[in-house]
Amino acid sequence: MTLAISDYPRVHLGKVAEINGMTTADGPWIPVREAFDLTGLQSGVLVRWEEEGLISVVQDSVRSPRRYLKPELEVVAELGTGGPPNLRTVRQYISGQGAGQAAPSANGPARAEQRVHTTEPDHSEGARYLVTLANLLRGQKLVTEPVSERRLRVTTGPDSRGVAIECNRRTSDDGRWWFSWGGGVWLCEADNPTEAVVQVKAALRTVGAP
Numbered sequence: 001m002t003l004a005i006s007d008y009p010r011v012h013l014g015k016v017a018e019i020n021g022m023t024t025a026d027g028p029w030i031p032v033r034e035a036f037d038l039t040g041l042q043s044g045v046l047v048r049w050e051e052e053g054l055i056s057v058v059q060d061s062v063r064s065p066r067r068y069l070k071p072e073l074e075v076v077a078e079l080g081t082g083g084p085p086n087l088r089t090v091r092q093y094i095s096g097q098g099a100g101q102a103a104p105s106a107n108g109p110a111r112a113e114q115r116v117h118t119t120e121p122d123h124s125e126g127a128r129y130l131v132t133l134a135n136l137l138r139g140q141k142l143v144t145e146p147v148s149e150r151r152l153r154v155t156t157g158p159d160s161r162g163v164a165i166e167c168n169r170r171t172s173d174d175g176r177w178w179f180s181w182g183g184g185v186w187l188c189e190a191d192n193p194t195e196a197v198v199q200v201k202a203a204l205r206t207v208g209a210p
Contacts, residue, residue, distance in 0.1 A: 009058070009059065009060045009061065010057075010058070010059050011024050011057075011058045012050065012053070012056055012057050012058075013056050013069075014049075014050065014053060014054050014055035014056040014057075014069070014072060015053055015054055015055075015094050016054060016055055016056075016072050016075055016076055016090070016093070016094065017055070017056045017069055017071075017072040017183070019094060020071075020072070020075055020183065020184065021183075021184070022056075022069065022071055022072055022182065022183040022184075023164065023182065024056070024058070024069075024161075025153055025161075025162055025163060025164040025182055026069065026071055026163070026164050026181055026182035026183035027069065027070065027071075027161070027162075027163040027164075027181070027203050027204075027206065027207045028070050028163060028181075028202075028203035028204075028206040028207060029058055029067035029068060029069055029070065029161075029206055029207050030067060030068055030070045030073070030206060031065055031066075031067055031068075031206075032046065032065065032066060032068070034070075035068045035073055038070070038073050038074065038077050039073050039076055039077045039080070039084055039085065040077075040080065040083060040084030041076075041084050041085075046066070046068065047066070049087070049090070050066070050068075054090055054091075054094065055068060055069070055072060055073070055076065056068065056069040056072055057069075058161075067206070067207075069183070070181075070185075071181055071182075071183030071184065071185045072183065074185055076090060079093055125177060126149075126150045126167040126168060126169070126177050126190070127149045127150055127167070129167045129177055129179070129190035129191070129193070130146075130149075130150055130151075130152050130165070130166075130167045130179075132193050133152070133165065133167075133179065133190075133193045133196055133197070134146070134152055136193050136194070136197050137154055137197060137200060140197060140201065142154055142155070142156060142200075142201075142204070143155045143156065143157060143158065143162075147164065150166055150167045150168065151164060151165070151166045151182065152164070152165045152166075153165075154200055154204065155204070156204055160204075160207075161207040162204070162207065163181065163182070163200060163203045163204060163207060164181065164182025164183075165179055165180070165181065165182065165187070165196070165200065166179070166180050166181075166182060166184075167179055167180075167190050168180060170186065173189075176189060176190075176191075177189070177190035177191070178190055179193075179196045181203075187199055
C-alpha cells in the first residue's frame with residue numbers, strides 16, 4: 001500500500017478493535033518495540049496486518065514511527081498458542097466474532113474474565129469514583145470530558161489525542177469497582193485513583209500530540 005504525504009497524519013482503526021468495541025481514544029498507543037514485546041510479532045508482520053486492516057495504527061508523518069493500540073494487541077496476543085499468533089488465527093477470530101461466535105483461542109475464557117463486566121445496574125458509585133479521578137486529573141492540568149456516567153475522556157489539551165477511562169465492577173474481584181481503559185482492559189482499583197492518575201499520564205505521553 002502506497003501512501004501520499006496528504007494521507008498524513010493517519011489514524012486507522014483495525015477490525016480486532018472494532019469487534020471489541022474499541023475506538024481510537026482507547027489508548028495507550030505503543031511503539032513497535034513494545035508491540036513486539038507484547039505479541040512476539042516482528043515489525044514487518046505488524047505492517048502487513050495493519051495494511052490488511054486487521055489491527056490499528058497511528059502515524060504522524062511519512063518518516064515518523066508507527067504506533068499500535070495496546071488494548072487491541074493484548075487481544076491479538078492471547079490468540080497465540082505457545083507463541084505469537086498467526087494470520088489465519090486472527091482472521092478466524094474476526095470472522096467468528098463477526099458472526100457472533102466464540103473466539104477460537106485457547107485463552108478465550110481468561111480473556112472473557114479480563115474484559116469489563118458491563119451489566120451491573122448500580123452505576124452511581126462508579127460515577128462517583130470517576131468524578132474523583134477527574135478532579136485529580138484536572139489538578140494535574142489535564143483536560144477531562146465526560147462521555148457518559150461511567151466513561152471519561154482525558155487529553156492534555158483541546159487539539160491533542162487522548163485516552164478513555166471507564167469505571168466498572170470487576171466480577172473476578174468480588175464485584176469491586178475498578179478503573180479500566182476504554183477498550184476494556186483493567187487499569188487499577190477505583191479506590192486507588194492516584195495510581196490511575198500515574199498510568200493515565202504515562203499513557204498520554206505515549207499517545208503524544210497529533
